[in-house]
Amino acid sequence: MRVLMFGWEFPPHISGGLGTACYGLTRGLAFRDVDVVFVVPKAYGDEDQSNVELVGASQVPVKKRTIQFSEEVESHQGNRKDRIDKELLYLEIGSRMVPYLSPEEFEHFIRERISGGDLKWTDAFERVVPKKATVSETMGTIDFTGKYGPDLMQEVSNYALIASEIAIEHDFDLIHAHDWLTYPAGIAAKNVSGKPLVVHVHATEFDRTGENYNTIVYDIERSGMEAADLVITVSNLTRNIVVNRYGIDPAKVVTVYNAVEKGEDKLSDPIRKSVDEKVVTFLGRITYQKGPEYFMEAAAKVLKHTDNVRFVMAGSGDLLRKMIRYAARLGITEKFHFTDFLRGPEVDRMFALSDVYVMPSVSEPFGISPLEAMRSNVPVIISKQSGVSEILNHAIKIDFWDVDAMADAIYGLVNYESLSSMFREFGREEVENLKWENAALQIKNHYLKILNPST
Amino acid sequence: MKNICFYFQVHQPFRLKRYRFFDMGNDHYYYDDYLNKHILKKVANRSYLPTNEMIYSLLKEYEGQFKVTFSLTGIFLEQLELYAPDLIKSFKKLAETENVEFLSETYSHSLVSQASPEEFSDQVNLHKHKIESLFGVTPKVFRNTELVYSDQIGEQVVKMGYDTMLAEGAKHVLGWKSPNYLYYNVLNPKLKVLLRNYKLSDDIAFRFSNKSWSEWPLKAEKYQQWLKNTPKGEEFINLFMDYETFGEHQPVESGIHPFFENLVKLVIKDENMGFATPSEISAMHQPVAPLSVPYPSSWADEERDLSAWLGNEMQKEAFKKLYSVRNLVIHAQDSDLAKDYAYLQASDHFYYMSTKFFADQSVHNYFNPYNSPYDAFINYMNVLSDFIIRLEKSTKRIRFQGTPLEELSGETLEAAIHSYEGILKELKKRRVTGKKTDSAAASRTNLPKLASKSTLKSKKEKN
Numbered sequence: 001m002r003v004l005m006f007g008w009e010f011p012p013h014i015s016g017g018l019g020t021a022c023y024g025l026t027r028g029l030a031f032r033d034v035d036v037v038f039v040v041p042k043a044y045g046d047e048d049q050s051n052v053e054l055v056g057a058s059q060v061p062v063k064k065r066t067i068q069f070s071e072e073v074e075s076h077q078g079n080r081k082d083r084i085d086k087e088l089l090y091l092e093i094g095s096r097m098v099p100y101l102s103p104e105e106f107e108h109f110i111r112e113r114i115s116g117g118d119l120k121w122t123d124a125f126e127r128v129v130p131k132k133a134t135v136s137e138t139m140g141t142i143d144f145t146g147k148y149g150p151d152l153m154q155e156v157s158n159y160a161l162i163a164s165e166i167a168i169e170h171d172f173d174l175i176h177a178h179d180w181l182t183y184p185a186g187i188a189a190k191n192v193s194g195k196p197l198v199v200h201v202h203a204t205e206f207d208r209t210g211e212n213y214n215t216i217v218y219d220i221e222r223s224g225m226e227a228a229d230l231v232i233t234v235s236n237l238t239r240n241i242v243v244n245r246y247g248i249d250p251a252k253v254v255t256v257y258n259a260v261e262k263g264e265d266k267l268s269d270p271i272r273k274s275v276d277e278k279v280v281t282f283l284g285r286i287t288y289q290k291g292p293e294y295f296m297e298a299a300a301k302v303l304k305h306t307d308n309v310r311f312v313m314a315g316s317g318d319l320l321r322k323m324i325r326y327a328a329r330l331g332i333t334e335k336f337h338f339t340d341f342l343r344g345p346e347v348d349r350m351f352a353l354s355d356v357y358v359m360p361s362v363s364e365p366f367g368i369s370p371l372e373a374m375r376s377n378v379p380v381i382i383s384k385q386s387g388v389s390e391i392l393n394h395a396i397k398i399d400f401w402d403v404d405a406m407a408d409a410i411y412g413l414v415n416y417e418s419l420s421s422m423f424r425e426f427g428r429e430e431v432e433n434l435k436w437e438n439a440a441l442q443i444k445n446h447y448l449k450i451l452n453p454s455t
Numbered sequence: 456m457k458n459i460c461f462y463f464q465v466h467q468p469f470r471l472k473r474y475r476f477f478d479m480g481n482d483h484y485y486y487d488d489y490l491n492k493h494i495l496k497k498v499a500n501r502s503y504l505p506t507n508e509m510i511y512s513l514l515k516e517y518e519g520q521f522k523v524t525f526s527l528t529g530i531f532l533e534q535l536e537l538y539a540p541d542l543i544k545s546f547k548k549l550a551e552t553e554n555v556e557f558l559s560e561t562y563s564h565s566l567v568s569q570a571s572p573e574e575f576s577d578q579v580n581l582h583k584h585k586i587e588s589l590f591g592v593t594p595k596v597f598r599n600t601e602l603v604y605s606d607q608i609g610e611q612v613v614k615m616g617y618d619t620m621l622a623e624g625a626k627h628v629l630g631w632k633s634p635n636y637l638y639y640n641v642l643n644p645k646l647k648v649l650l651r652n653y654k655l656s657d658d659i660a661f662r663f664s665n666k667s668w669s670e671w672p673l674k675a676e677k678y679q680q681w682l683k684n685t686p687k688g689e690e691f692i693n694l695f696m697d698y699e700t701f702g703e704h705q706p707v708e709s710g711i712h713p714f715f716e717n718l719v720k721l722v723i724k725d726e727n728m729g730f731a732t733p734s735e736i737s738a739m740h741q742p743v744a745p746l747s748v749p750y751p752s753s754w755a756d757e758e759r760d761l762s763a764w765l766g767n768e769m770q771k772e773a774f775k776k777l778y779s780v781r782n783l784v785i786h787a788q789d790s791d792l793a794k795d796y797a798y799l800q801a802s803d804h805f806y807y808m809s810t811k812f813f814a815d816q817s818v819h820n821y822f823n824p825y826n827s828p829y830d831a832f833i834n835y836m837n838v839l840s841d842f843i844i845r846l847e848k849s850t851k852r853i854r855f856q857g858t859p860l861e862e863l864s865g866e867t868l869e870a871a872i873h874s875y876e877g878i879l880k881e882l883k884k885r886r887v888t889g890k891k892t893d894s895a896a897a898s899r900t901n902l903p904k905l906a907s908k909s910t911l912k913s914k915k916e917k918n
Contacts, residue, residue, distance in 0.1 A: 305477055393813040396829050404475055411476040412833035418772035419832060425768070426810070 001447060002035040004172040004189060006163065006182035009040060017368045018202050021234075021258050022178055028259070028440025030069040030086035034447070037170050038067075039185075041159055042092040062162075063092040089170075093162055153216060160184035164192045174198060174229075174447060180205070180217060183224025196229040196450045203365045204241050207289065210363075222246045229450050232256050232443065234366040235387020256443055257391050259436040260371045273353055277310045277335075278414045281354040281378075283347065283369060284361075286317030291360035291383065291400045296323060298358075300330045301407035302414070309335070309414050314350050316341040351376040355420065356413045360400045361386050370395060374431045379423035381409045391434070394426040458691040458731035458739075459682060459722055460649070462524040462598075462621070463698035465503070466531045466564045467495055468803035470824050471838055479841040485795065487824065492538045494822055499539045502702035507545040509701075509712055513719050514552045520723050522554045522730040525698070526598050529562030529585045530801060543589065550590040556732035557586050559594035559617065565800035566764055568599055568608045569751065570778040576615055581797075596620065596733040600802050602651065602695070602754040603761065606747065609640035609648065617646070619737040621695065624650035625752045625759040635689035637736065638746035647737050648746050651695040651754060655681065660696035664709035672710075675717035683728065691736050695754070756811070764805040769832040773839065774805060779861070780843055787849045795842055799835075807831035 005026065009019030026036050042063070067088040163185030167175075176198045177186030183199055190197040205213040205221055225231050225246055231253045233239040243250045273279070280302075282295045292313060299311040313323060313336070320338070327336045342350055351357070357373035357380045364386035371388065373380050374395070382389050383400035396413075398405040413419050472487035513521050527546065535543045549555045561567055562582040567575045579597070586594055597617040599608060604622035612620050624634030634650035658678065662668045670677070682692055697704065705711040722728045731739070755763050765774055777799060784796045808828045825831040853860050855871040863871050 301477060305479075393810075393827075396833075397826065404477075407477070408475045408833060408837070409829075412829075412836065415476075416769075416772065416833070416836045418768040419829065421768050422810070422829070 001033075001174075001444075001451075002037065002172040003029070003447070004037045004039070004167065004170060004175045004195075006039050006175070006177040006185045006189075008178060008182075017366070018179060020261070020368065021202060024259055024261055024436040025440060025443070026088065027069055027084065027261075028436030028438075029444065030088065031082070031084045031437045032440045032444045033086070034440070034444055035086070035088075037089045037091065037166075037172060039091045039093060039163070039166060041155075041181075042094065062094070062166075065090040065092070091166065093159065156181055156184055156220070160188040164188040167193045173451060176200060177224065178202060180221045180224060183220055183227075186224060187227045190227060197227055198230045198232060198447070198450070199224045199228040200232045200234075201225070201238055201242055201365070202234055204238065204245070206241055206245060207238075207363050207365050210288065222248075228252070230254065230446055232446070234258055235390050237363075237385070237387045237390065238365040254446060256439050256446075257387070257434070258366050258368060259434040259439045260368065260375060260431055261436070275310060277308050278355040279310050279312060279353055280356040280358060280410055280414070281312045281314060281350060282358050282360070283314040283342070283350060283373075284359070286313065286315050286320045286323055288319065289362050289364075290315075290317070291362045292317075292319055292323050293326065294360045294400055294403055294406060295358055296326055296330065296332075296336070297403045298360075298406035298410060299336055300332050301403065302410050303332050303335055306411065306414065309410075311336045312339060312350070312354070313337070314339040314342050314347075347372075348376070351378055354378045356381065356410055358406065358410065359383060359386060360398075360406060362400050364388070371431050371434065374423070374427040377424045377428055379413050379420050379427065381406060381413070392430065394423055394430045456690060457683065457685070457728045458736065459728065460524065460691055460693045460731055460733060460736055461522075462526065462558065462693070462695045462733065463700075464526050464598075464696070465698040466528040467491070467498070467534055467822075468564065468801040469530055469534070469798045470494075470822075471804070471834055474834055474837045474841070476837050476840075479837060480844055483841060483845060485838045485841075486798070490824060491534060495534050495538045498699060498703055499542055501707065502699050503539075503542055504545060505707075505712065506698065506701040507542070507549060509716060511545075511549055511552070513716065514549065514554050517719070517723050518552070519554065520729065521719055522556070522732050522735075523549075524556040524558060524732045525549075526558035526560050527586070528560060528564040529582045530564065530798060532585055532589065547590060550592065556596070556734060557590055557592055557594050558621070558733070559583055559586070559597045561600055561800075563797045563800040564600050564802055566600055566603065566761070566774070566802050566805065567778075567800060568603060568611070569761070569765065570774065571781055572611055574778070574781050575611060578797075578800075579615055596649075596737065601764075603751050604648070604748055604753075605751040606640060606642045606749055608751065609646045609748075610642045613640070613643045613646045619647045619649065619733060621649050621651065621693075621733060622746075622748070623752050623754040623759055624653055624693075625754075627759065628746070628748050628752050632744070633686070633689055635685055635692050636744070637740045637742040638744055639742040641745040641747045644742075644745070647742050649693055649733050649736060650746075651693050653754070655692060656694045656696050659694065659711075659714075660700045660704065663700075663705045663711055663714070673714065675714050675721055678714075679718060679721040679725070679728075682722070683725065690740065691731060693733075693736075763809045763811055764802050767808070767810050767828075769810075769828065770805050770808045773808065773832065773835055776836075776839060776843075780846055782861075783846045783850050787846055789849050792842075792846060792849060799839060799842065804831070804835050808835070 005022075007022035007026070009022065026038055029036055067090050069084045069086045069088065071084050072082070159182070167189035172193070172195060174196045175186050175189045175193070177183055178200045179202050186197050186199060189195070201221075205217045225242060225248045229252065231242055231248060233242055233253060233255050234257065236255050239250075239253050239255050242248050242253050280299070282290075282292060284290045286292045295311075295313065302309060303311075311332075320340070324338060327333050327338075339350070351373055354373070354376075355378070357370060357378045359367055359370050359380065359382045361367060361383050362385060364383065366387040367382065368388070370380040370382050370386075370392070379396075380392075381396045381398060382392070384397050385400050389395070389397045396409040398409060413423075469486045470491055471485050472490075474482070474485060510523060514523075525546070532543070535546075550557070559579060560582055561575070561578040562585065563578060565578060567578055583594060586592065595617070596619040597612050597615070598621040599612075602621060602623045604620065609620060620640075622628075629650070634652045638648045638650065640646035640648060658670070658673065658681075662670070663673055665671060685692060701711050701715065719730075722730065751761050752759050753761060765771060781796075784792055787793075807823050807825050808831045810828045823831075825834070847859075855863060855874070856867065858867060860871065
């Protein structure tokens with residue numbers, strides 16, 4: 001079986017949950033003996049450019065690579081070791097679509113690449129785009145500070161055009177597209193090949209923007225789901241949105257939960273906490289959807305009753321300044337700290353320093369970060385409005401708005417010693433049982449059902 | 456003659472209300488009155504009242520032939536007094552027939568046998584007085600919470616004056632032996648042990664209405680045959696179960712009541728069968744062999760052990776903390792605190808903290824007010840923390856250099872001993888010349904003064 005997959009990011013450049021999930025799933029599918037042609041949009045390149053070729057009339061650069069999965073995997077039944085040995089055809093397409101997440105994060109992403117001494121973003125792009133390419137004309141003019149501009153939509157449709165070229169050139173049994181930016185590509189590939197389409201919903205427009213949703217994005221999402229033979233959602237929470245808000249036939253919508261990559265003990269030098277107090281952490285974008293103000297209100301309640309604790313709000317977002325002012329108004333700045341945007345190793349460091357991790361999201365389709373915290377032996381408090389709460393036993397679950405319950409859970413974890421040790425004992429084990437090999441098997445079985453509807 | 460011994464356990468805990476950490480020090484009422492009343496009334500109407508009526512008419516119809524046994528916990532009876540006084544009357548009516556035996560147990564349905572022999576004994580006495588005052592009878596046979604039994608517990612029970620105790624006929628305890636004989640405690644042969652026939656008990660208590668059970672639907676005729684077909688020498692069968700079996704665990708619609716009525720009639724009609732209570736069985740039979748149970752067994756879950764209550768670290772921490780303050784409760788001599796202490800000991804609070812059954816929560820969710828064991832633990836610990844704050848205030852805890860005496864260790868402990876020994880010497884000197892005082896009163900009233908800072912300081916200065 002061969003799958004044409006429109007995904008996002010691959011190591012070493014992973015900036016968000018979507019890329020992590022795509023990578024994990026692809027690796028899991030390799031273990032389950034599914035061949036994948038993996039197509040990603042890529043707007044910068046600091047790797048070897050030698051095997052870039054141009055595709056189709058639009059003269060878009062395509063870089064071809066093969067990626068070899070070769071590793072030992074611990075089997076789930078007993079201690080038997082299994083191996084993954086599979087080659088993946090990896091196609092990078094010149095496009096400035098990025099895993100959107102938020103305008104804020106996008107800005108950061110751009111700024112860091114420039115200030116970090118890397119090639120300028122535009123330079124990097126020009127290196128792979130021939131001068132005559134039409135695509136380059138839209139460079140640098142996209143307004144990404146507000147809503148999705150028309151230029152992004154141009155990118156999306158260009159990408160779909162290339163997708164149909166790729167679909168003509170390659171052999172495959174079905175198409176799998178991850179989140180809305182690639183749905184048009186998936187539809188186009190389906191149209192030229194006649195192969196079934198699977199769309200994978202990691203988030204919907206409602207999760208990203210609440211009720212002020214962008215109707216163009218919504219329409220693209222819905223047309224993708226309607227054109228699809230199967231819709232995979234990352235939680236039942238998201239499945240309900242797909243069925244109720246997009247009017248998709250529930251019979252073709254299935255939930256397959258994400259998994260986590262097995263934790264590597266990345267931290268070479270052990271981190272020592274420099275404060276005596278317990279550290280309670282919020283880590284994520286500081287936006288309405290992540291519920292930072294509930295965390296802060298809970299912190300204020302806890303601080304009124306106990307000294308032995310500090311709070312950290314790590315991340316950036318449009319509510320950051322408001323939150324700083326709020327902390328001042330609550331009079332808790334002495335024990336409530338902000339870190340601004342954290343990247344890769346800093347995130348690991350933050351987990352290592354934390355005694356409690358809180359994810360008070362108002363709406364979270366899945367939510368991988370609590371799993372990362374648990375993998376680092378940090379007990380977690382998560383909102384019931386998150387997809388991940390559907391699969392975790394060893395986590396404290398609260399309603400995001402229930403500040404009293406959140407405060408109580410924090411107080412309990414900070415003061416009652418056995419609670420943390422229970423989480424350390426069972427949490428890590430629970431997370432390590434969430435394996436991509438299992439999620440991939442479920443997805444493979446769904447593939448088979450589409451390909452052989454009679455069986 | 457084959458005697459059937461039916462014993463029903465009746466218990467409801469005082470469930471705690473949602474109690475946040477910021478309530479500590481402000482709010483000293485811990486119970487969810489609405490929920491407790493609601494559950495009690497619901498179960499009373501569906502189970503306790505109708506089943507009592509059925510049993511009463513059977514006792515009247517077959518006077519002297521039909522007998523049953525109950526164990527009612529102290530905190531259950533307190534709830535009846537609060538929410539269902541009719542049911543007290545109903546149990547009194549059963550008691551008046553004189554064919555109902557009441558068992559002895561801990562007042563709180565607690566696991567105190569795992570913590571403190573003194574508190575264990577106090578709780579059993581408290582329960583005994585409650586039964587005496589309500590029903591005018593003194594219980595003679597002991598049953599421990601959840602049928603928890605071990606050689607050591609048996610030994611303690613003998614010391615409390617009992618010669619018969621109930622236990623689970625667990626496979627890991629009995630091996631090939633039959634539960635349908637009388638055994639004796641291996642450490643003290645004076646104690647006879649009656650064992651629950653778990654197979655036949657669970658046929659009624661757990662499997663009766665299970666449609667996927669191969670014996671469903673279970674008719675009284677068939678079940679009576681099973682009882683009858685037990686080997687010849689086995690002269691009694693102990694069927695022990697929760698009273699909620701009738702109408703709650705097995706719903707009214709399953710026909711559990713008519714089944715029971717028919718069974719009673721069939722047993723009485725049969726010349727070779729009858730009913731007996733635990734004390735009658737104990738008097739009628741001689742034990743056949745010693746029973747060795749070095750580790751506590753219970754009637755719960757597949758494992759038949761304590762793991763549902765004291766299996767994980769949260770349960771152990773909460774349990775340890777609860778019993779660490781027992782001496783303070785005694786010292787406080789405060790009826791409100793004593794009452795809360797009794798309510799907080801109910802085993803149910805620990806059951807709610809069990810992480811054993813994340814996969815199969817059906818049994819553990821029964822009347823469980825919490826979303827998760829973590830939730831249960833945090834709530835309980837908040838309540839217990841407030842309780843301890845009150846307790847410490849009430850007893851004006853004696854401290855040495857700011858540390859409570861119970862928490863002293865190492866050098867500070869030595870220093871405290873040294874200091875107190877000096878004070879004692881001083882006091883003893885005075886005794887020779889001064890007049891005698893009541894020693895108990897002296898120790899109670901003088902101790903706090905002994906520890907007051909000024910005394911310690913002056914002592915230090917002398918040194």
